[in-house]
Each structure stands twice: as structure tokens, then as C-alpha cells.
Amino acid sequence: MTRRFITIFLLFCISMLHAATVETNKDTYTPNQKITVTFSDLESLNDDWIGIYAEGSENTWANMIQWDWTDDIAAGTVTFNALPAGDYEIRAYYNNSFVLEASKKFTVEPNLVAATVTTDKETYLLNELVTTSFANMAGNANDWIGIYPAGSTTAWQNMVKWEWIAAEINGTQTFQGLPVGDYEARVFFNNSLIMEASQPFSVTANNVVATIETTKDTYSHDEQIVTVFDDMSGNEEDWIAIYPAGSVSNWANVIQWEWANSNVSGSQTFEALPEGDYEVRAFFNNSYNIEASHAFSVENTEVVLTSHKEVYDPQELIHVDFDKMRGTGSDWIGVFTAGSGHEHEDAIQWKYAQSSVSGTLNFDGLLPGNYEIRAYFATSYRKTINFTVQDVEATTIHYENAENPENGFQQEWFHNGTPVSLINVGAEGSAHSVRAQRGDFSYFSFNNPDKKLRYLVLDTRIGTASHVGNFGVKLKTANGNRRIIFSSYMNHMTNGRNDFSGNAVPTDPMTLDGYLHNHPGPTDYYLDTKDGSFVHYKINIEEKLRILEPDNELLGITLFTSAGGDFDNISL
Structure with a gap:
């Protein structure tokens, strides 16, 4: 008997040495305080757990108030949420069972200080921030x-705005401005809808009207629309939309829209729109009541390029009309070989658009091939059109070779002094030529030939009467009549337009009015000494005109002129 008693006693002592324990950090709590539990000497089984029960209640799942796993450790802490006033027990269990291994009683006494919530003002203006203060939270x-x-219930669908208060006991929370109306700030414990405290307040109109506008009254078709708004209500469902001008504010007519994101003021950017008239409108609280609107328009500003012809002759002047450029100094237009790059150096020719929105540019003629005319805003490519230069059969009209059987002259020559004469020496293969005396103005008419005849072809030399020679043409151009002379003695004069002007033969019906240009050498038109050899020239008259007047255009070569020299085989 004695030995049996000693054995039982020893087993009891050993079990006491390894008995599980649970303790709370306080014996008495208030309803807004969390419960911290310390446990030790558990068996570290996978499903050991700790629960809170009402004091004296049975160890069943139905009676459990809060619980947590011990995470398979023998000792540690677990924190539980605050509890209402009452008497409770912390209980420890092994291996997901309801066999009690340890317990500890504690009490939650009624909180004599209730939770409170206040607002910093009783009445707010429309869109004014609402600041709340809370105290004695759980x-x-x-x-x-x-x-x-x-006056509304605390149902979730009635809530206008809300925020967590991050486990704070006392603190503040600010809300964005609200529409006009009467409201209550309310506080709640532990994600419930049981109101712990409330504070009424109101929002009144402040005679400030919402405004909205666009940064421009007119946008281009490829430009984003930027709107600026102010004095919105701050509601989460305030919104902004673009409508066709004059349309009804319904969902079917909305072109683009965005929330105002509870902002009282700010900006909103919309995507580019087609050409047309529009309104941007501001709405409060997901309604269709227009609070503010602003009209704007979108223009089709795609650059327009037009070539006067789709197919040009070789060396024919290229005419390009442009419209809807920006009108800035960096806008430019270039002629490119089809498919070439977009840099200035890739262009065959290029010109600035003269800071104009619309206008015309002319480019020098080109050899046969496929080409593109392109428009650029600085380095930004905008538009391309295509054109072709096609080779044509050369056309030549012979006017004077001094071989007329009747009198030698093929043309009727006019003069203001000594008439021209026929001499018995000509260019290679020819027996005669026409001599014009130096200082005596002589000329004949080409009788308004086709403008495609832009080359002057002739053989010439200095006559016996002088050591210098001179010949030229009268032109019809897009800018009026012009005269060009080519002279071996002009190399000591200033090259350029209007070196001479007025009428060289004022009494003659074929007056030479308009500017007189010269193209001096010193070697371009050098004619050797008198009685020297004939020199053959083929001169692109339009090219010479455009050296002096880059934007002018040849419409026809009307007269051949001379003030000294021998001439043969004059052709266009």
C-alpha cells in the first residue's frame, strides 16, 4: 500500500512539473482594451489552441467567443480583440480537442468613458474639408x-464616406468636401454597424459655382483636350464628360468621360477628337445635372499640300501650294527622291514655309524620276504628296541662221540705230551670220512660243566693230516682264536684278519694260577677241531667271536682243 501511494504521488509531481499554463497581462480590462495572453508548457502539437469563453460555460465550439492557434509552439503570446463588459476565461487545449489543459479567469468592467466623435465645425461650406475627432475608441x-x-440607418448603402482609424484610441480623420445637406459623423467598433457615437453637422451653399474650361478654344484634330475644373463638390462620383455641342446630357451622347476623383479642383486630359463643335460638362454625384460647361471646337489641321501638276517635264519649275502649316519659322517643305529619309540633307531641295500658314513655294526643275513633296513642323513629319518627272521628246524651233534665199534674214529685225547686216562667215557648217553693231540696240520677236521652250541656243562671237559682245532676251514671267542680258563686258558690273530699268527703246511698240538683269562672266560668256571663233551656247533661261528671282516663273521667251556681236543658228 505504501509503495502504491508513493508511485501515484511521484506521477502527480511529474505531471505538475509539465502542466500547461495560461496568463493574461491584466486581471481586469475595459471594453476598449485588447487581451494579451501568455502561454507556456504546451505540448507543441500541430493543433494546440487557445480560446476565450464566458466564465463557467461549457467547453464547446458554440460557447467560444474568440480563439487562435498557438502556431505549434510550447510558449508564446496571443492577442485578442477587446470584449464587452463581463466575466471570462482564457482556456488552452491540445490537438484541436475540447479537453481543457489550462485556464485563467479575467474580467472586463464597464467602460465609464464612452467613445466620442466631434467635428471641427457645425456648418461647412460646399466643398470645404470636414475634420472629425474621435476618442475612447476600442x-x-x-x-x-x-x-x-x-437620420439614416447605419446600413452600408447609406454611408457617404468612410475610413479605417488604424487601431487608434484617439485621433482625427479628414474627409473631402460634401454636397449641400445634413449629415452625421459616426464611429463603429471592430467592423460592425453598431454605432458607438455620432455628431451631426451640415453643409450649406457658399454661392461659389463650379467652373470648367478648356486650355484652348480651338484644338487641332490631333491634339489632346485639356480641361480645368474648380469648385466641384468633392463627391467620389463627380464626373466630367465631353458632349457634342447642344446635345442632351444623357449617357448615349457621351463621347468621352472621366471621374473627377473626389477632387474639388484640378485638370483632366481627354484624347484628340475629330473636327467639330463640342462642350465639356461637369456633373455632381453621378447625376446628369450640368453644374458647369464650356464650348470648344476642333479643326481638321492636317497639312494640305498640292502640286500644280502630277507629271512635270524635265527641268520644269515645280509649284507647291500649302495650307494649314503652323505659321512658325521652323516649318519647312522639301522635295525628296521617293522613299528617301526625312532629314534636311536627304532633300534634293527644301525651303522654309516663310512663317506662313498657307502659300506657294516653287522648286527648280528636276531630271526624270519619281519624287515626293513633304511638309515638316521643325523635325516632325506631317504630310507627303507624290509627283513624277517624265522625259519628253526635245522640241527645237530654229529662228535665225542667215540663210534665207531672198534676203538672207529669216526674222524681221528691229533696231534703234544701225540695222543688222548679213556677213559671209558663220558658225561651223554655215556660210553666213547676222552682225549687230555695238551700241545699236537690235532685236526680233519669238512670237510668244510655248513656255516649255526654256532654252536659248545660239552660236556667237565678237564682231569686227568691237572687242566685246552682248545678247539677251525679253521674258514674260509670273511677276511681269523681265529682261536678261549676257555680256562679256558685264564682269566689271554688279551682278543682280535691276542694274538697268525702263525702256531701252521707248518709242518702239515692242518696248522692253521691266527689270533688266545681267549675268556677267568673267568667263561664263567670254567671246574671245573680235573676228574670233564662234562660241556655241545652250542656256536654260528659266534657271538664270531663278538665280536672280528664286520664286519667279518663266511664262515665255518673247524677244532676242543684242547690242553688238555676230550671231548664227538662234533657236529655242
């Missing part, structure tokens, strides 16, 4: 504060 992670319409 300290739960899911305590929260909300704004409700005055």
Missing part, C-alpha cells in the same frame, strides 16, 4: 468612422 484594427445622411 483600439481594434477594424474600428472605423463614417459619414451618413442625418
Whole structure:
């Protein structure tokens, strides 16, 4: 008997040495305080757990108030949320069972200080921030504060705005401005809808009207629309939309829209729109009541390029009309070989658009091939059109070779002094030529030939009467009549337009009015000494005209002129 008693006693002592324990950090709590439990000497089984029960209640799942796993450790801590006033027990269990291994009683006494919520003002203006202050909260992670319409239930669908208060006992929370109306700020414990405290307040109109406008009254078709708004209500469902001008504010007519994101003021950018008239409109609280609107328009500003012809002759002047450029100094237009790059150096020719929105540019003629005319805003490519230069059969009209059987002259020559004469020496293969005396103005008419005849072809030399020679043409151009002379003695004069002007033969019906240009050498038109050899020239008259007047255009070569020299085989 004695030996049996000693054995039981020893087993009891050993079990006491390894008995599980649970302790709370306090014996008495208030309703807003969390419960911290320390446990030790557990068996570290996978499903050991700790629960809170009402004091004296049975160890069943139905009676459990809060619980947590011990995470398979023998000793540690577990924190539980605050509890209402009452008497409770912490209980420890092994291996997901309901066999009690350890317990500890504690009490939650009624909180003599209730939770409170206040606002910093009783009445706010429209869109004014609402600042709330709360105190004596439970300290739960899911305590929260909300704004409700005055007198409404605490149902979730009635809530206007809300925020977690991050387990704080005391603190503040600010809400964006609200529409006009009567409201209540309310506080709640632990994600419940049981209101712990409330504070009424109101929002009144402040005679400030919402405004909205666009940064421009007129946009281009490829430009984003930027809107600026102010004095919105701050509601989460305030919104901004673009409508066709004059249309009804319904969903079917909305072109683009965005939330104002609870902002009272700010900006919103919309995508580019087609050409047309529009309105940007501001709405409060997901309604269709227009609070503000602003009209604007979108223009089709795609650059327009037009070539006067789709197919040009070789060396024919290229005419390009442009429209809807920006009108800035960096706008430019170039002629490119089809498919070439977009840099200035890739262009065969290029010109600035003269800071104009619309206008015309002319480019020098080209050899046969396929080409593109392109427009650029600085380095930004905008538009391309295509054209072709096609080779044509050369056309030559012979006017004077001094071989007329009747009198030698093929043309009727006019003069203001000594008439021209026929001499018995000509260019290679020819027996005669025409001599014009130096200082006596002589000329004949080409009788308005086709403008395609832009080359002057002749053989010439200095006559016996002088050591210098001179010949030229009268032109019809897009800018009026012009005269060009080519002279071996002009190399000591200033090259350029208007070296001479007025009428060389004022009494003659074929007056030579308009500018007189010269193209001096010193070697371009050098004619050797008198009685020297004939020199053959083929001169692109339009090219010479455009050296002096880059934007002018040849319409026809009308007269051949001379003030000294021997001439043969004059052709266009």
C-alpha cells in the first residue's frame, strides 16, 4: 500500500512539473482594451489552441467567443480583440480537442468613458474639408468612422464616406468636401454597424459655382483636350464628360468621360477628337445635372499640300501650294527622291514655309524620276504628296541662221540705230551670220512660243566693230516682264536684278519694260577677241531667271536682243 501511494504521488509531481499554463497581462480590462495572453508548457502539437469563453460555460465550439492557434509552439503570446463588459476565461487545449489543459479567469468592467466623435465645425461650406475627432475608441484594427445622411440607418448603402482609424484610441480623420445637406459623423467598433457615437453637422451653399474650361478654344484634330475644373463638390462620383455641342446630357451622347476623383479642383486630359463643335460638362454625384460647361471646337489641321501638276517635264519649275502649316519659322517643305529619309540633307531641295500658314513655294526643275513633296513642323513629319518627272521628246524651233534665199534674214529685225547686216562667215557648217553693231540696240520677236521652250541656243562671237559682245532676251514671267542680258563686258558690273530699268527703246511698240538683269562672266560668256571663233551656247533661261528671282516663273521667251556681236543658228 505504501509503495502504491508513493508511485501515484511521484506521477502527480511529474505531471505538475509539465502542466500547461495560461496568463493574461491584466486581471481586469475595459471594453476598449485588447487581451494579451501568455502561454507556456504546451505540448507543441500541430493543433494546440487557445480560446476565450464566458466564465463557467461549457467547453464547446458554440460557447467560444474568440480563439487562435498557438502556431505549434510550447510558449508564446496571443492577442485578442477587446470584449464587452463581463466575466471570462482564457482556456488552452491540445490537438484541436475540447479537453481543457489550462485556464485563467479575467474580467472586463464597464467602460465609464464612452467613445466620442466631434467635428471641427457645425456648418461647412460646399466643398470645404470636414475634420472629425474621435476618442475612447476600442483600439481594434477594424474600428472605423463614417459619414451618413442625418437620420439614416447605419446600413452600408447609406454611408457617404468612410475610413479605417488604424487601431487608434484617439485621433482625427479628414474627409473631402460634401454636397449641400445634413449629415452625421459616426464611429463603429471592430467592423460592425453598431454605432458607438455620432455628431451631426451640415453643409450649406457658399454661392461659389463650379467652373470648367478648356486650355484652348480651338484644338487641332490631333491634339489632346485639356480641361480645368474648380469648385466641384468633392463627391467620389463627380464626373466630367465631353458632349457634342447642344446635345442632351444623357449617357448615349457621351463621347468621352472621366471621374473627377473626389477632387474639388484640378485638370483632366481627354484624347484628340475629330473636327467639330463640342462642350465639356461637369456633373455632381453621378447625376446628369450640368453644374458647369464650356464650348470648344476642333479643326481638321492636317497639312494640305498640292502640286500644280502630277507629271512635270524635265527641268520644269515645280509649284507647291500649302495650307494649314503652323505659321512658325521652323516649318519647312522639301522635295525628296521617293522613299528617301526625312532629314534636311536627304532633300534634293527644301525651303522654309516663310512663317506662313498657307502659300506657294516653287522648286527648280528636276531630271526624270519619281519624287515626293513633304511638309515638316521643325523635325516632325506631317504630310507627303507624290509627283513624277517624265522625259519628253526635245522640241527645237530654229529662228535665225542667215540663210534665207531672198534676203538672207529669216526674222524681221528691229533696231534703234544701225540695222543688222548679213556677213559671209558663220558658225561651223554655215556660210553666213547676222552682225549687230555695238551700241545699236537690235532685236526680233519669238512670237510668244510655248513656255516649255526654256532654252536659248545660239552660236556667237565678237564682231569686227568691237572687242566685246552682248545678247539677251525679253521674258514674260509670273511677276511681269523681265529682261536678261549676257555680256562679256558685264564682269566689271554688279551682278543682280535691276542694274538697268525702263525702256531701252521707248518709242518702239515692242518696248522692253521691266527689270533688266545681267549675268556677267568673267568667263561664263567670254567671246574671245573680235573676228574670233564662234562660241556655241545652250542656256536654260528659266534657271538664270531663278538665280536672280528664286520664286519667279518663266511664262515665255518673247524677244532676242543684242547690242553688238555676230550671231548664227538662234533657236529655242
